Amino acid sequence: MRRGNHSSQEKIFNVINYFVFIVYTLICVFPFYYLFINTISSNELTGLGLITFYPKGIHFSNYVQVLKIKGLPNAALVSLARTVIGTLLTVLASAFLGYLFTKKEMWGRKVWYRFVIVTMYFNAGILPWFITMMNLGLTNNFLAYILPYIVQPFNIILIKTYIEAMPNSLQESAQLDGAGYLVIFFKIILPLITPILATVAVFSAVNQWNSFTDTLFLMTDSKYYTLQFVLYRYLNEATALASIIKSSQGPINVNLQNMQTPTSVRMTVSMIVVAPILLVYPYFQRYFVKGIMIGAVKG
Amino acid sequence: MQLKHKRKINIKDKYRLFLMALPFLILTFLFSYLPLHGWLYAFYNYRPGIPLRENEFVGFYWFTSIISNPTQTAEVLRVLRNTFAMSTLGILTSVLPVIFAIFLSEIKLNWLKKTVQVLTTLPNFISWVLVYSFAFALFSTNTGFVNRILMQLGAIDRGINFLASNKHVWLTMILWSTWKGLGWSAIMYLAAITSIDPELYEAAKVDGAGRFRMMWHITVPGIMPTYFVLLLLQIANFINNGMEQYYVFQNAINKDYIEVLDLYVYNIGMMGTSFSFATAVSALKSLVSVFLLMFANGLSKFGRGETIL
CATH class of the missing domain: 1.10.3720.10 (MetI-like)
Incomplete structure (x- = not known):
């Protein structure tokens, strides 16, 4: 009897424990996912905030368009x-x-x-x-x-x-x-x-x-701006960004739905900034862990 | 003859080795020691663009003005309040990685444990600018994810401007830094847990101890030494919050609550006109933080018989 009680208690503990960790892990990953699905969704829908859990109107032109932005x-x-x-x-x-x-x-x-x-x-x-x-x-x-x-x-x-x-x-x-x-x-x-x-x-x-x-x-000369710095400016200077987009876009736009907007540019640049980290991270995770461990031994 | 020859080579080697290190010693001097001369600017009324010597020498004026000038006193007190709030919250939340590690190590499914660990450490490797971009995308007024969801649920009928708000600034800042750092900080404790002698658990099991008693009586004491070292380091860095996180999140509305010392020094020194006053504040800060480091080190020596330096 006591034994049975013990193991059912353990089961409840396990379920709650798994649940909490899975939820927290999702919170850690969701922003990455959210930005990604927005960059590949129709820019019109993204601009309205209608992309929440899955992409709609998938296209990849943002990643091509954004590279045409001056600087x-x-x-x-x-x-x-x-x-x-x-x-x-x-x-x-x-x-x-x-x-x-x-x-x-x-x-x-x-x-x-x-x-x-x-x-x-x-x-x-x-x-x-x-x-x-x-x-x-x-x-x-x-x-x-x-x-x-x-x-x-x-x-x-x-x-x-x-x-x-x-x-x-x-x-x-x-x-x-x-x-x-x-x-x-x-x-x-x-x-x-x-x-x-x-x-x-x-x-x-x-x-x-x-x-x-x-x-x-x-650095005051834009020649030396880094991606991080450019992203920060895009996030803070909405009007400047809008005019940058306007000037970098050709007169004839193929698809009005997927025209560049400040939101789409910000999100796409963010994805470009995080991409190298995401690509490198899975392979080097053990080195990261090793790094902190050696540091810990020293400290 | 032979011996003499060998010694000659050794003497040459002695200096050759030094010469090989010299370029790097010069770099160290240039970027770590030479900046110390910048403290001189705190004793002048420096205006950018004019050589230091041609500026008016004011002695300790800027240092004393922190206390004697009421507006500056109020400003500094406000900034100190923010610094203390952020650091205190940082110390209070320092137990979270401990709890995280203890409960994660209770997960017996290895793939799940590994996945959780890998994915929760990921945010540590992105920049604060990118965190801000995430915040922007998730919390912006009308189109942000959180506002959309809340509106769909009918909890609110107009978007809340989360980012440009002077409410709960300290709380949001600590939440973002927890989101970024929790998984990473837990790694050290997870390692400490794996190095606990498994025989302790075996013995406890034989004695009839349940899972929670083992967690409390074996795991917790097992990682306490690691916790204390990290806590002491945090105390040593009490006034060094850094400026990056606060800089990217600051705006005209939350400024009164988000300005910590490091950001304040930047704002008034680089953006404002008080380069010399900012340098004085920053020099005082450096001195206090050296004292804090020595204090934490002394505490460690006293408590553990070992230094943290």
């Missing part, structure tokens, strides 16, 4: 460039510095290591940072997206710890063969630390792609 392809290019170049450089630099800091014979190693690591714990503030960037000539300059993010103390700690945990014998035998530091780094270290590099790369890529405030502070 948007360029913004996509800027975002892509900063993500690729920025990630490559910070991964290489973190690996190289992580390696150099394992070398006990380096002049002033401890001091320089601390010099880099301590920057995690203080911050001059955004205005002094802005002034410095201005004085360095990094306003309206693509390098502003790359140079400040090359040295990342946290990544350096991760990689240094990883290299220190590896057996030293490989490095030693290469050294005996007369290999220099650079040769050892590129030929031996780099291939062996790819798992940790993947984690670092995934995090830097997401950060670069999502970065928004640096454009806000540093």
Whole structure:
């Protein structure tokens, strides 16, 4: 009797538990789905707010039309460039510095290591940072997206710890063969630390792609606008957006129903902004998880 | 002879290694140390475009004006109130990921558990601009999803302008940051739960403990150490809310409640005309947050015998 009671209690618990998690998961996913079905539905219906749970009047012209908007392809290019170049450089630099800091014979190693690591714990503030960037000539300059993010103390700690945990014998035998530091780094270290590099790369890529405030502070020339920044402006400047759409549309429109509207442009650009994350995320999910776990061990 | 030769190479290596690191040390200096000189601007009456030295030196004027100038005092107090509200709500909701992890680990269907975990962490990887775009699409006045549904259900007859509202600003902000971060923050606790010795559960089962008693007496104590570390880090960051979330959601109507310190410094320094005053506020903020970090670190040393730095 008691036993039966116990298991029916458990059953109720399980049902409620599953239910709550499924509902919450749907809440997490729904915005992505909602925007997507709106971008592929008839723009007229979308404009009226009539697309709620499933698409109607499916068409894909929004994704073609939106690329004709002046400045948007360029913004996509800027975002892509900063993500690729920025990630490559910070991964290489973190690996190289992580390696150099394992070398006990380096002049002033401890001091320089601390010099880099301590920057995690203080911050001059955004205005002094802005002034410095201005004085360095990094306003309206693509390098502003790359140079400040090359040295990342946290990544350096991760990689240094990883290299220190590896057996030293490989490095030693290469050294005996007369290999220099650079040769050892590129030929031996780099291939062996790819798992940790993947984690670092995934995090830097997401950060670069999502970065928004640096454009806000540093760039006034639309040449350097990123997708995130352009999307933000579209969301806030309705009249400006309407005139942008008007000027980018040809005189003859094929389909009145699917004419570009501020709403359709906003939603389509949002989908373009989130697409790379959605494409990359399923494959790299384990690296994300690994990243936070290594971080946790350190913390 | 041999020995001498070897030493010579070592000395060369010593500096060679340093020279290889030097370009990166210079980058570190330029982007992390050099900005500190910007605090000097807090001691001048700086007008953008004019070299610092040619501006009037005012000493601690901007710092004292926080207290002596009533309008500025009121402004700063308002911003501090928002900062405290957001951070306090952040600390109160910090138990949510713990609860999330405990209950998720009770799900025995592995595929479901995995799916929930993957899909609930997804929002963490999108930008605040995109979150705002979602909010825009879901909550806009006439065509937004929520208003449509409410109108169809007959709960309201005119659209509610959720985004341009000065009501419940703190609550909506914490809800969005929870939506974005909950699944992700739970990962660390899920890992802590998997590292609990399974023998503890076996032993408890033998003693006749039910599921809830095991959750309370084994799982909860098992993840408390992790929780305390993260809580301390949160205390250390009490006044650093960041500005991105609040910047994208701010508008003329909710401004009084959404302006946290970081956003305020941006608004008056970059948008307004008080660059020097904003720098003074920001410099004070940096100092206080270093103290908070040391305080949290001390607390950790005292409570756990380990530092968090």
